[in-house]
Amino acid sequence: MKIIGKKDMKADRSLAEEIARRSGENVFLCYQCRKCASGCPNRKFMDSSPTELMRYVQLGMVDEAMKKNTIWYCLSCHTCSVRCPEDIDIPRVVDTLRILVEEKNIKADDNHSRLFNRLWMTIIKYLGRGYEVGLVGALNLLSGKPFKDLPLGFKMIKKGKLKLLPSIKKPFSMMKMFSRARKLKK
Amino acid sequence: MKLAYYPGCSLHSTAIEYDLSTKKVCEALGVELVEVKDWICCGSSPAHQSDELMSVALPAKILSLVRETDDLKEVCAPCVSCYSRLRFAQESMKDESVKRDVEEIIDAKYPEDVKVLHALDVIVEKVGTEAVKKKVVRPLAGIKVACYYGCLMTRPPKVTGKQQFENPTYMESVMEAIGLETVDWNMKTFCCGAGFALTQTEVVLELTKKILADAESAGADVISLGCPLCHINLDGRQQQINKKFKTNFNIPIFYFTELMGLAMGIDAKELGVFKHLTEVKDFLKERVFV
Numbered sequence: 011m012k013i014i015g016k017k018d019m020k021a022d023r024s025l026a027e028e029i030a031r032r033s034g035e036n037v038f039l040c041y042q043c044r045k046c047a048s049g050c051p052n053r054k055f056m057d058s059s060p061t062e063l064m065r066y067v068q069l070g071m072v073d074e075a076m077k078k079n080t081i082w083y084c085l086s087c088h089t090c091s092v093r094c095p096e097d098i099d100i101p102r103v104v105d106t107l108r109i110l111v112e113e114k115n116i117k118a119d120d121n122h123s124r125l126f127n128r129l130w131m132t133i134i135k136y137l138g139r140g141y142e143v144g145l146v147g148a149l150n151l152l153s154g155k156p157f158k159d160l161p162l163g164f165k166m167i168k169k170g171k172l173k174l175l176p177s178i179k180k181p182f183s184m185m186k187m188f189s190r191a192r193k194l195k196k
Numbered sequence: 197m198k199l200a201y202y203p204g205c206s207l208h209s210t211a212i213e214y215d216l217s218t219k220k221v222c223e224a225l226g227v228e229l230v231e232v233k234d235w236i237c238c239g240s241s242p243a244h245q246s247d248e249l250m251s252v253a254l255p256a257k258i259l260s261l262v263r264e265t266d267d268l269k270e271v272c273a274p275c276v277s278c279y280s281r282l283r284f285a286q287e288s289m290k291d292e293s294v295k296r297d298v299e300e301i302i303d304a305k306y307p308e309d310v311k312v313l314h315a316l317d318v319i320v321e322k323v324g325t326e327a328v329k330k331k332v333v334r335p336l337a338g339i340k341v342a343c344y345y346g347c348l349m350t351r352p353p354k355v356t357g358k359q360q361f362e363n364p365t366y367m368e369s370v371m372e373a374i375g376l377e378t379v380d381w382n383m384k385t386f387c388c389g390a391g392f393a394l395t396q397t398e399v400v401l402e403l404t405k406k407i408l409a410d411a412e413s414a415g416a417d418v419i420s421l422g423c424p425l426c427h428i429n430l431d432g433r434q435q436q437i438n439k440k441f442k443t444n445f446n447i448p449i450f451y452f453t454e455l456m457g458l459a460m461g462i463d464a465k466e467l468g469v470f471k472h473l474t475e476v477k478d479f480l481k482e483r484v485f486v
Contacts, residue, residue, distance in 0.1 A: 051387045055398075055399055082396075086244070087390070108246065109247070112246055121396055122395050126395045127245050130243075134237040138236045139205050139236060140206075142205075145394075146394060153395075159397075162433075162473075166210065166432070171471060172210065187302060190303070194297050194300065194301065
């Protein structure tokens with residue numbers, strides 16, 4: 011008997027195993043009941059549903075799991091994880107995928123989310139606390155939308171909701187924490 | 197009663213009225229809040245999306261700072277994102293190898309005995325609605341409120357300890373204690389889009405529109421909430437939503453502490469309610485100060 015596409019029948023478990031090792035979540039428990047997909051408030055914007063994402067990870071389909079916009083549209087709202095009959099922490103799986111994308115420097119349809127994360131982490135590393143004006147300014151410039159939300163920003167400054175200058179708290183102890191974490195990861 | 201107070205970055209900027217009103221209301225209820233010494237950012241979503249270790253280390257450091265603040269063992273975190281990150285970190289720190297790495301990063305001993313409470317938990321669990329009732333001098337009767345919890349105040353229950361995570365009712369008990377009428381509605385734990393406000397704004401507009409529309413159709417005059425991210429989306433983006441979807445929303449969005457403060461007779465300006473982007477002046481004139 012000739013099996014068509016026999017070569018493609020192999021499933022690669024390595025992605026699921028890496029996720030299990032790093033997050034403690036076993037995606038093979040998923041039996042595709044779709045409760046997560048039906049409750050997901052953001053499904054409309056995603057290339058695939060959370061249920062499909064679980065399947066891609068089970069089968070090691072890296073491109074579908076990591077290069078599409080799905081993981082970058084997860085809100086981490088935990089509607090899915092609390093309804094999952096197998097108690098899989100789906101947002102944790104998504105976070106681990108995001109971290110893998112960042113570490114392997116994969117080109118992904120991330121809608122500037124990675125830029126946002128990098129800017130945020132850099133700001134708190136050097137200042138200790140958040141600095142909205144600097145964050146929005148840098149994000150808008152680097153993502154090519156310099157005037158985005160400008161009227162809203164002005165209104166907030168007028169109302170005293172945004173500080174033009176950052177407050178700096180113990181920057182050296184924060185920088186040391188970041189550098190110790192980097193050493194540990196190596 | 198004395199608690200450590202961790203305002204987080206939002207309460208020192210975009211949610212300044214939440215900071216003001218929480219402090220005022222707690223003071224009036226006899227709860228002393230001591231701000232955590234030299235607190236740092238909890239890392240929020242960008243940390244858990246990009247760095248496994250720092251997403252635990254930052255909250256763990258904050259918890260160690262709590263213990264250094266007058267040796268306190270309970271901390272009030274009014275921002276839901278901070279509250280959630282602190283509680284998630286406590287779960288992660290149960291793993292011995294994570295704990296070892298994190299203690300090395302924060303260069304401090306991690307305290308296991310800190311209890312993390314949201315500001316609403318402080319009111320419900322520590323103060324109690326009966327004590328709140330006794331402080332009411334201006335009951336907000338005749339006003340209908342939709343209590344909005346958002347996602348992370350109740351979810352996931354293994355982290356928050358809240359058993360009613362699909363249809364919680366404890367904010368309602370506080371609102372009823374100060375004289376408001378609560379409405380039944382569908383979106384109380386629906387996500388507003390939270391931290392996507394800057395990168396995927398279209399998501400926030402879409403989800404927030406659904407929340408506002410449901411509150412309005414349930415007959416709510418105002419929405420009450422306890423999260424700076426929800427507030428900036430529901431309050432700050434109403435005009436953008438009206439423009440995009442051709443709607444006509446003009447719903448005052450209050451922090452639950454602001455409504456409590458108003459009912460307790462605290463000066464509206466001191467509570468910061470005029471800092472909202474969806475103006476509340478007319479509403480207060482017609483419905484509260486009559």
